[in-house]
Amino acid sequence: MSLAGVSEAAAKTYVIVIEQMRFNPPALTVHRGDRVVWVNKDLFPHTATAMSKTFDSHEISPNASWSYVARQSGSYPYLCTLHTTMRGTLIVQ
Template sequence: MMTSLAGVSEAAGTTYQIVIEQMRFNPPVLTVHRGDRVVWVNKDLFPHTATGISKAFDSHAISPNASWSYVARKTGSYPYLCTLHTTMRGTLIVQ
């Protein structure tokens, strides 16, 4: 599922992008505010996931050239990984 970043209003929060490429999340650590949207965009040649270690979120498989979005609702630090490639790790910080 592709997610469009066009038409995002300030009242709905800010939209941030994490690019999945070369077996990495970029940026590896992202700080956002409650109500902000985070979009993971897979630019690799194979599927990846963005899965919170605490189970706070789970994208399931994001196909190549596809994206998945999540709206941050609760403050905290959320380490996550790709369940298909467990050396791929990142952290989402929600303020």
């Protein structure tokens, strides 16, 4: 089995909850191949949009979710484009 196969098999899923106009946790460290799921528990839509444009959820409706598989190592600050004071950071190792 290749190393790529091993890392894919060991991939984990992490959840970031959007609630009370915040990303919780505000910073999350994952490994390449891991899945990150943003779950919107607010009453209005939000986005999870990397400032580098690496990922963009577009609008996540209330009680909906969006997921992203981290493929590139790096630090990715992100925000909600609808509420720009909402910010978080995804760190991929």
